[in-house]
Amino acid sequence: xxxxxxxxxxxxxxxxxxxxxxxxxxxxxxxxxxxxxxxxxxxxxxxxxxxxxxxxxxxxxxxxxxxxxxxxxxxxxxxxxxxxxxxxxxxxxxxxxxxxxxxxxxxxxxxxxxxxxxxxxxxxxxxxxxxxxxxxxxxxxxxxxxxxxxxxxxxxxxxxxxxxxxxxxxxxxxxxxxxxxxxxxxxxxxxxxxxxxxxxx
Numbered sequence: 001x002x003x004x005x006x007x008x009x010x011x012x013x014x015x016x017x018x019x020x021x022x023x024x025x026x027x028x029x030x031x032x033x034x035x036x037x038x039x040x041x042x043x044x045x046x047x048x049x050x051x052x053x054x055x056x057x058x059x060x061x062x063x064x065x066x067x068x069x070x071x072x073x074x075x076x077x078x079x080x081x082x083x084x085x086x087x088x089x090x091x092x093x094x095x096x097x098x099x100x101x102x103x104x105x106x107x108x109x110x111x112x113x114x115x116x117x118x119x120x121x122x123x124x125x126x127x128x129x130x131x132x133x134x135x136x137x138x139x140x141x142x143x144x145x146x147x148x149x150x151x152x153x154x155x156x157x158x159x160x161x162x163x164x165x166x167x168x169x170x171x172x173x174x175x176x177x178x179x180x181x182x183x184x185x186x187x188x189x190x191x192x193x194x195x196x197x198x199x200x201x
Contacts, residue, residue: 001028001103002046003113008076009054026077028114032086032095043078050076079114084121094131098122101171129174137169 008025027046029039086095102122103110144156157163 001030001113002026002050002076003028005050005053005076008050009057024077024115025075026079026114029078029080030083030096030099031080032083032092032099034085034087036080039078039080047076077114081114084124084127086127087124091127091131094127094134097130097170098127125174133169133172137166140165 004023004025006025007023027043029043031037031039083099084095086092103113140162141153141156144159144162145151148156150156157166
């Protein structure tokens, strides 16, 4: 996730306050792999992208195509926060969906991304739930495609009912299970139902 790249493109003056977390230009790496690979190559690619965008932006702003390569890309911080990791080797795409949904639901989490401590990340059960829902989406679209003899997804989503169902499947959360009664509770309940012995006359 590239946060506030424009701040890195603008010249820094003494009046600028980059101490605010919301304004710090940074690349935040969200990696669900339990044994994450080095980020150097990916970060280098993103820095090159930011640098190229910056050159074009400055050229358009200054009206001069011959703009020297700015050094703002070097000022972009790289942050690797602690995030939930997957328990298998195939849920990486689902984790990306959950990361984005988590951040977009709460803008405060997005503002401090990479700097604050996120204590309310999603759990593994949310990922398993989303995987099941994605399978349902594929099945629903396949069924609609056969029924309408149409393979274009954008055309299929013109159906309001199908579009609403898919939107729900992409954003809902697993239903909380009712707490199970303990063995002691079951025993006490059975004891209450058991008839009491009558006193001997």
